[in-house]
Amino acid sequence: MADGYAAALMDTGSFCRSRALRDQWYVVADASDIASSPVGVTLLGDRYVVWRGNDGELAAAADRCPHREAPLSLGHVRDGCLVCPYHAWAFASDGGCVDVPSSGPGASISAAANLDVLLVRELYGLVWLCVGTPVGEPPRIAQDADPAFRRLTAGMETWSASATRMADNFCDVAHFPYVHAGTIGPDTDPVVAPISVVALDADFTGYEYTVEVHDEHGNDVRQRMSTAFHLPFIVRSDTFYESGPRAGHDRVLLLCTTPVDDVTSLFTFVVWRNHDHEVPAEDVLAFDRAIGAEDRRMLERIAGVLPLDASSTVSVRSDRLSVEWRRRFSALVVS
Ligand code: FES
Ligand SMILES: [Fe+2]
Secondary structure, X not given: OOHHHHHHHHHHOOHHHOOHHHHOOEEEEEXXXXXXXXXXXXXXXXXXXXXXXXXXXXXEEEOOOOXXXXXXXXXXXXXXXXXXXXXXXXXXXXXXXXXXXXXXXXXXXXXXXXXXXXXXXXXXXXXXXXXXXXXXXXXXXXXXXXXXXXXXXXXXXXEOOOHHHHHHHHOOXXXXXXHOOOOOOOOOOOOOOOOOOEEOOXXXXXXXXXXXXXXXXXXXXXXXXXXXXXXXOEEEEEEEEOOOOOOOOEEEEEXXXXXXXXXXXXXXXXXXXXXXXXXXXXXXXXHHHHHHHHHHHHHOOOOOOOOOOHHHOOOOHHHHHHHHHXXXXXXXXXX
C-alpha cells in the first residue's frame, strides 16, 4: 500500500479514484439492454460503450473515439462494427479500426486508430465489465446451472446513493422493521441475534440466521436465511422456507450495486427460485422491487460516501456484517 495514495483517497472520501477498484467486475447493464444499438455506461466516474458484435458477443471500450473524441455510444452498430457518429470510423469487436470513410476504400489504417477493448462478460442475464486487470471472476451462483431454478432479472435502476451506503445497507437486517414496514418488516423482531461472520463459500462472506417475516400475501413465514457479500459491492441473500406456502423451497437474491460515481449507483437484482414457476415474472419481482424502493427512499436521503474510517460512525452488535464489509472494502480501496 502506498501511504500517500491511501491517505489521499481516505481524505477526499472518493473511492472511485481507487486503482484497485478498476480490477473488479461490475454489472453495468441488463443483457437485454444491449441489442442493436451501442449503450453508454458510466463506471467509477468514466464513460464506456458496450455493443454486440456480429456473433452476438459483447464488446466494450472507453466511450471516446480516437479521432476527435466523439462519444461512440451515440453512434450505431453496422455489421457488428461500432460506427462513430462524427466521421463514421468503424471499429470491429476486437477494437480494430476497419473503416475510415474519408480515406477511401482500401486505404491503410494506423494501428493508433484502434480501440483498446475491455473485458466484458454476459452472466446471469447481466453485463459485467472490468476496466482494469481482473483479480478474480464475477461471483459464482451454483443455482444458475440447476434446471430446478428459474432465473429472473429486474432491470437497471439508477439511485442517487453511494454504492458504499448501499452495500452497507444490504448487509444490515436491523432496519427491516422500520424501513421495510410496508413489506417484510412489520412483525420482524427488532432484536438481531448475535452474528457470526464466516466464509459461506469461496466467493461470499456472511452469516446465517432465522427470521419470522410476512410474505407478500401476509402469511407469517419462518425462514432460514443467509446474507453475504462479495467485494466490492455484491450482496447475496439466500432463503430456505421452513414454513408457509413455500416450505421446503429455496430462493437466491443477488443484489448488484455499481458505482457510477462516488454518490450515484446502478442497482439491479436477480432472483433464482425453485418453486412457483407458473407465476409471471413481474409478479415475482414486484415484492422485491417494493423492498428495494423502501431501501432507496432511505438511502437517497443520506448524503455522501459512507465514511470508510470505521471510527467516524458508531456500530453495534447487529452491524457486524456491515462492519466486516467496510473493513475489507477499505483495505481493497487503498491496496
Ligand atoms: S470523432 Fe469519431 S470518426 Fe471522427
Ligand atoms: Fe433493506
